[in-house]
Amino acid sequence: MQAAQRYQHVLTQHLAKPLEHAVSLPALFYTDPGIFAHELAVLDERHWRVAAASGQVGRPGDVLPVTLSGMPLVVTRDRDGTLDCFHNICKHRGVPLVSEMASDVNSIRCPYHAWRYGLNGSLERASHFNGIHDHRVDESRRACLELDRVRSACWNGLVCVNPGGGAAPLADTLAALDTRWHDYDFSQLHYGGALHYRVHGNWKLVVENFLDSYHNPFVHPALNKASLWNEHYPVVGDHFCGVGTYVYDAATAGHGGLPTFAGLSPQRARGAEYLLASPTLMLGLHADYLFVLTVDPVDVQTTDEHVYFFFVGEPSGDASDPLEAIRMRVRANWDRINREDIPMIEGMQACRRSPGYRPGPFSPFHEGPLHAFQLSLARRMAPEPDVPASRAVRHDAFRFHPISVEA
Numbered sequence: 001m002q003a004a005q006r007y008q009h010v011l012t013q014h015l016a017k018p019l020e021h022a023v024s025l026p027a028l029f030y031t032d033p034g035i036f037a038h039e040l041a042v043l044d045e046r047h048w049r050v051a052a053a054s055g056q057v058g059r060p061g062d063v064l065p066v067t068l069s070g071m072p073l074v075v076t077r078d079r080d081g082t083l084d085c086f087h088n089i090c091k092h093r094g095v096p097l098v099s100e101m102a103s104d105v106n107s108i109r110c111p112y113h114a115w116r117y118g119l120n121g122s123l124e125r126a127s128h129f130n131g132i133h134d135h136r137v138d139e140s141r142r143a144c145l146e147l148d149r150v151r152s153a154c155w156n157g158l159v160c161v162n163p164g165g166g167a168a169p170l171a172d173t174l175a176a177l178d179t180r181w182h183d184y185d186f187s188q189l190h191y192g193g194a195l196h197y198r199v200h201g202n203w204k205l206v207v208e209n210f211l212d213s214y215h216n217p218f219v220h221p222a223l224n225k226a227s228l229w230n231e232h233y234p235v236v237g238d239h240f241c242g243v244g245t246y247v248y249d250a251a252t253a254g255h256g257g258l259p260t261f262a263g264l265s266p267q268r269a270r271g272a273e274y275l276l277a278s279p280t281l282m283l284g285l286h287a288d289y290l291f292v293l294t295v296d297p298v299d300v301q302t303t304d305e306h307v308y309f310f311f312v313g314e315p316s317g318d319a320s321d322p323l324e325a326i327r328m329r330v331r332a333n334w335d336r337i338n339r340e341d342i343p344m345i346e347g348m349q350a351c352r353r354s355p356g357y358r359p360g361p362f363s364p365f366h367e368g369p370l371h372a373f374q375l376s377l378a379r380r381m382a383p384e385p386d387v388p389a390s391r392a393v394r395h396d397a398f399r400f401h402p403i404s405v406e407a
């Protein structure tokens, strides 16, 4: 059976049922390379994925290599401040052009035969191509020797890419989230560092773990003091799902005292929300900071997890600033929480390779968002009979199909 048909089958047999009767995805969806390849093709074609924080390429002349599911990309900020993204592949013999972050550069020089490209992807010089010191190329070939641009767009400090080009505009994809969080002024945020993890587990397990606060008292006892699980509420909507908490006590979490968004209601000022806004994009919004967690599927059982932090207020640039010490504690806090999660994720992956594994039920109380994710993923990965096959990977937006009322 093809991967899309498998998703269709599991959708009707396991997932498209009331929460109490639904059963989670079978092991094959976490272990089969064919299903993984299908998922990756759909993600590349239809979805926006985070490549970097724009603060990582904050100054003109910054050049940042990134890898997205094995695809070498390079994010550039040219001398006019314009961000762009290209395949990080030389148009001559195809070696990676940029291997590490560079600043204050005017051009990109290939390490192999020294061809030179502008930060807008243009070929500036095919070094010694027609003889020693003769850098000319046939002008009729110049256009096809420019770097291949990757569709990119920015949203609140994130550089997002859609390599296949078939996704709806990024702003449309995230419009519902903008509406839900309209009372937070994201222009008050600045980029505040990143964390990275290589997780030996399928990418969906990382997403599912993010949506699962059922485990908090058992895996994250300290987090459960700052954000009690009986203060949580599920969020299951058309365009996002996740968990909210009516109370997130920053002082108890060990990082009180940071500036908060201006103009928040008392309820917003006390709480926090953790939402999945596209299949690989998760956000945790607090009164004083936002973190963005993205998953980059590497292979069927390996995932790169990136966490970007954005803090309210001005960056101090001074390590002795007391606010910087508090921000460091925020990062350390989430680093500890992520490290507490990883053994659970890797354990779930190991068990899915055993013939003894059977898919389990969803907790009607805790796991509505997790079910919503699997249901929506199956719908987008299954074939669409009313759409021609070649366009079957087009969607207008990331849509969750509600199974309960949005909180």
Ligand code: FES
Pocket (backbone or CB within 6 Å): 090, 091, 092, 093, 094, 095, 110, 111, 112, 113, 114, 115
């Ligand atoms: S491979 Fe880049 S110049 Fe030859």
Ligand SMILES: [Fe+2]
Pocket (backbone or CB within 6 Å): 209, 215, 216, 219, 220, 337, 341
């Ligand atoms: Fe967790």
